Amino acid sequence: MEDGLAPAALSGTGEGPWRCPGRSFFAAGAPELARSLLGCLLEVEGDPRRSGVIVETEAYTEEDPASHSARGMTARNRSMFDAGGSAYVYFVYGMHCCFNVTAGPAGSGEAVLIRALEPGEGIGPPGQETGGGLSLAASGPGKLCRAMGIGLEQNGADLLAGPVRILLPRKSPRRPVGISSRIGISRGGERMWRFFFEDSPCVSDGRGGAVSRARRRS
DNA sequence: ATTACGATTGCCT
DNA sequence: GGCAATCGTAATC
Numbered sequence: 001m002e003d004g005l006a007p008a009a010l011s012g013t014g015e016g017p018w019r020c021p022g023r024s025f026f027a028a029g030a031p032e033l034a035r036s037l038l039g040c041l042l043e044v045e046g047d048p049r050r051s052g053v054i055v056e057t058e059a060y061t062e063e064d065p066a067s068h069s070a071r072g073m074t075a076r077n078r079s080m081f082d083a084g085g086s087a088y089v090y091f092v093y094g095m096h097c098c099f100n101v102t103a104g105p106a107g108s109g110e111a112v113l114i115r116a117l118e119p120g121e122g123i124g125p126p127g128q129e130t131g132g133g134l135s136l137a138a139s140g141p142g143k144l145c146r147a148m149g150i151g152l153e154q155n156g157a158d159l160l161a162g163p164v165r166i167l168l169p170r171k172s173p174r175r176p177v178g179i180s181s182r183i184g185i186s187r188g189g190e191r192m193w194r195f196f197f198e199d200s201p202c203v204s205d206g207r208g209g210a211v212s213r214a215r216r217r218s
Numbered sequence: 219a220t221t222a223c224g225a226t227t228g229c230c231t
Numbered sequence: 232g233g234c235a236a237t238c239g240t241a242a243t244c
Contacts, residue, residue, distance in 0.1 A: 058225070060225070066225070067225085068225075071241090074240080074241075075240085076239080076240060076241085090225085090239095091238080091239065091240095092224060092225070092226065092238095092239090093223095093224065093226050093227080093236080093237070093238080094224095094236070094237030094238035094239070095226080095227080095236070095237055095238080096226050096227070098225060098226085100225085113225055115225090140226070140227070141225070141226075142226050142227065143226085143227075182225070183225075183226095184224085184225055184226065185225060186223095186224085204226095
C-alpha cells in the first residue's frame with residue numbers, strides 16, 4: 001500500500017458515484033472544459049475494464065500557436081475539429097500516443113489533452129514497467145495511453161458511445177486546483193492552460209510532481 | 219524527394 | 232540536468 005490512492009471507481013453508468021455527461025458538457029471552450037474534466041473518470045470498456053480519475057489536463061485552441069489546429073485542418077489533426085465529446089488521438093516522437101477530448105462546436109479545432117490519471121481499475125502491474133510504481137503508471141500523456149490501452153484506432157471515436165468514455169462525479173471532489181503554463185511546448189507558453197489537482201501524487205509535472213517526489217523519496 | 223521536428227519518456231552523467 | 236530513441240507529418244527544395 002505504498003501508493004495510498006483512493007479506491008478504484010465502481011463501474012458504470014447507472015447508479016453509483018459516476019454519471020454520463022450529455023453533449024452540452026463538451027460544448028464549452030477548451031480551457032473551461034479542461035478545468036471541468038478534473039475529477040472525472042476516464043473509462044475504457046473491455047477485458048480488462050480500465051479506468052482512472054483525471055488529475056491533469058491542458059487546453060489547446062485554434063488561435064493558439066502551440067496547438068496542432070493552429071495552422072488549419074490536415075489529415076493528422078482532422079478529428080480535433082470534431083464537435084465536443086469525441087477523441088483526438090495522435091502519434092508523437094515515433095513512439096507515443098496522446099489522448100485528447102474535443103471541445104466546443106464542430107469545426108472549432110479545440111481540444112483538451114488528458115495528461116495524467118489516478119489509476120482505478122485495470123491499470124498497472126503486472127506487465128507495466130513504469131519504474132515508479134502504480135501511482136506513476138498513467139502520469140504523463142504517453143504513459144496514460146499505454147496504461148489505458150488507447151491507440152490511434154480510437155481517433156475520432158465518440159466518447160458518449162464508448163468504449164472510451166468520460167464519466168462525471170455525482171459529488172464534486174473539491175480538491176485544490178493548480179494552474180500553470182503547458183508542458184513541452186515551444187510557443188504559447190504565456191497561456192496558463194494547464195490544470196491539475198495539487199494534492200495528487202499522480203500529476204506528471206517535474207517539479208513538485210509525481211516524478212520528482214518519487215525520486216526524492218528514494 | 220528531402221529534411222527538420224515534435225502537446226514524450228527513460229536512461230545517462 | 233542532458234540527451235538519445237524513433238517515425239509520421241508537414242514544410243521546404
